[in-house]
Amino acid sequence: MRANIHWFPGHMAKTIRQLDEQNKLIDLVIEIVDSRIPNSSRNPLVDKIFANKPKLMILNKKDLADPKITAKWINYYQQHGQMAITLNSKDLQIKKEIIAKIYEVLAPKINKALTRGIKNPKLKVLIIGIPNVGKSTFINALIKRQSAKVGNKPGVTKGQQWLKLNEQIDLVDTPGILWPKFDDPQVALNLAFTRSIKEDILPKEEVAFGALKFFYQHYFAPLKEIYQLTYNPDVNLDDEVTVFNLMLEMQTNKFKVKSEDNIDRIVNDFLNHLWNNQLGLVSFESPLKENNE
Ligand SMILES: Nc1nc2c(ncn2[C@@H]2O[C@H](COP(=O)(O)OP(=O)(O)O)[C@@H](O)[C@H]2O)c(=O)[nH]1
Ligand SMILES: [Mg+2]
Structure with missing residues (x-):
């Protein structure tokens, strides 16, 4: 982040x-x-x-x-x-x-x-x-x-x-407040995914993109269930445009209204699902590697 x-x-x-x-x-x-x-x-x-x-x-x-x-x-x-x-x-x-x-x-x-x-x-x-x-x-x-x-x-x-x-x-x-370490962007994202960073200072779109990439790779089921996405093993999630288009597709599926460029509605909806723990039991970090699996 x-x-x-x-x-x-x-x-x-x-x-x-x-x-x-x-x-x-x-x-x-x-x-x-x-x-x-x-x-x-x-x-x-x-x-x-x-x-x-x-x-x-x-x-x-x-x-x-x-x-x-x-x-x-x-x-x-x-x-x-x-x-x-x-x-x-x-x-x-x-x-x-x-x-x-x-x-x-x-x-x-x-x-x-x-x-x-x-x-x-x-x-x-x-x-x-x-x-x-x-x-x-x-x-x-x-x-x-x-x-x-x-x-x-x-x-x-x-x-x-x-x-x-x-x-x-x-x-x-704990006396005082012990802040987490933000230097690593993946750490900052993980904290955002679990709602450990105040909402009002988050770059929401960036957090939603990060979460979508993560769920696509590790927990695809809720994306299929809630947003009717179809899994594509060849998808290139490092490409921002691809992720943006996936967001648009989720938005169209969920709200039945087509938009060419505005994804605010799905960003909010997806983050609300994430933060209200409606995407299943999810772990964002595994012990063997530094970041995610
Ligand atoms: N699901 C779940 N929520 C928890 C658990 N422990 C705390 N929470 C929630 O996490 C939020 C922060 O808890 P709080 O005790 O204020 O955290 P603190 O800032 O470390 O004192 C609150 O909404 C709690 O209800 C837990 O074991 N499971
Ligand atoms: Mg407390």
Whole structure:
């Protein structure tokens, strides 16, 4: 995506300072990412700042991702010695599983404390992740009262407080805002596909073109079902005119009105389907290669 995105990290430096301060206080980092784009939805700074801490990865929004690819990701993390689980944070029954996982990851610390005669050491857990991955939803599912504000737009979390998970475990939300990394255009597109970038600053047509190319190659079924496209193995998706014409064809099929050059209507319709998760269970990133399959 051409980088005309201007919600850029003025206060990133401040966030890094705040995270550095947290580092002294915490025992465990829970990093939440979007199951559909586990790499694009993280900031590599997390590993740098918390290199010395145990970490639990949560692949959230598993209910929206392609289960086959999610399984590959879990396998990938296992092979790299990283504890990782998949989750739907909207499921209110996750508390038991998460507490068990926290004890599992922190077993070495708990045992060490025991040898020193400390029975139930306090465990401080930092929840971290870029905007919109579901941090507040996750925390709300764990802590009964509606403590963390949930938004369907990026960047809702403000302020900070420790929350009691049980007598032993305290949680805290990311201080500041941890922006994703936009340098790679594919990362920016992936964030746009999953609605992790504010809508009003997106080049919509570009995002729709990118999504159409991706679906054509990886998930053709919804294009056939919703827009009556016919698969052509010889199509050249690197040619902008071809993609534009596919858009026009989708528009004609869906709305039964022919237009020579205006594709606004289909761009909006297609993006709405994408953002409302009406194109099926989709993963935009696979573990084996850097970008998409
Ligand atoms: N389908 C689905 N949606 C989720 C899940 N977790 C969070 N969401 C939605 O994602 C959006 C952002 O969530 P929020 O908790 O505000 O993210 P935060 O910015 O990281 O705190 C909201 O619309 C949530 O309802 C999940 O596991 N599955
Ligand atoms: Mg939040």
